[in-house]
Amino acid sequence: MLEQLKLLVKLQKLDKTLYDLTQELEAIPQRLEELSQAEEVLTSNLEQNQAVLSEIESKRKLMETENDQIQARVRKAESRLMSSKNQREYRAATAEIQEGKDTVKGNEEVLLSLMEDQEALKAQIAEIEGRLKTITADADEQKEVLSKRSAEIQTQVDKLGKNRGGLTKGIDFDLMDRYDFIRENRQGVALAPVSKGVCGVCHMRIPPQQFNELQRMDRIMDCPSCRRLIYWADAETLNGADDE
Ligand SMILES: [Zn+2]
Structure with a gap:
């Protein structure tokens, strides 16, 4: 799951750039x-x-x-x-x-x-x-x-x-499907980092129980407010995932 997350983080960074460039081009x-x-x-x-x-x-x-x-x-x-x-x-x-x-x-x-x-x-x-x-x-x-x-x-x-x-x-077909569906409906952003219990995109607090589960990083969850896929951004294991 961690490897999948790392790939998703990289993909999201790339997709955000791609989205902004496409907007500019259009x-x-x-x-x-x-x-x-x-x-x-x-x-x-x-x-x-x-x-x-x-x-x-x-x-x-x-x-x-x-x-x-x-x-x-x-x-x-x-x-x-x-x-x-x-x-x-x-x-x-x-x-x-x-x-x-x-x-x-x-x-x-x-x-x-x-x-x-x-x-x-x-x-x-x-x-x-x-x-x-x-x-x-x-x-x-x-x-x-x-x-x-x-x-x-x-x-x-x-x-x-x-x-x-x-x-x-490198990303599972089903996960990729969910990711792309959300991305297409959410201005190019399907993946949200959660830091200190708050969704980094919609800024809503993740309920404590869900946040605890998120920190285990054994499955991909979604934000209860904006419905984007979320990951625990403070995890040390993810450090450097979005570096080029
Ligand atoms: Zn959110």
Whole structure:
């Protein structure tokens, strides 16, 4: 029984490492996704601002063209004014000149405010581009770190898997079955050390009678609270069992 326990202690140590590594490995795709999401949010924000900017630009161009056309008409009206032969022609030309000038003046005010919007947007776009550059560089770096770490973990997991195979060969089939069942349902921890009468995982006290029996180490018992397999960790005979 002592030999079985020693193997279980070693196995549990290995399995805990394996469990933690697997958890870390499984979290990597999520972290990669989060990194890409931050970039995507900023990129779409940038695209929206650029779309608004180009809308403003075309509006400005339209207005500038309109103003050029009106000013050409005003110049024509001015020459008609000079050559007007009667009151009617004179009044018509004057009215057209005034109306044209008023429209141009109104348009120019709008153009000014459009230009101000344009400047503000350009500043905003530059700011977003700066942030995006930083975020992208940072994300690229982190993605590289994560992908290296992922390969590292995979190598470790493969190595531990082989070592595990060696260890489990020496453990009784039924015991191994119980151990694996508990491990799969208890976050990778199936074996709990009991020290000074307390379960080292759930921290509940083992009833004195059961603790006495546990110290005899003639059979594998389980913790009445967390149901994990337990062993007497203060036993001198077990010293060094979990050393590599
Ligand atoms: Zn327990």
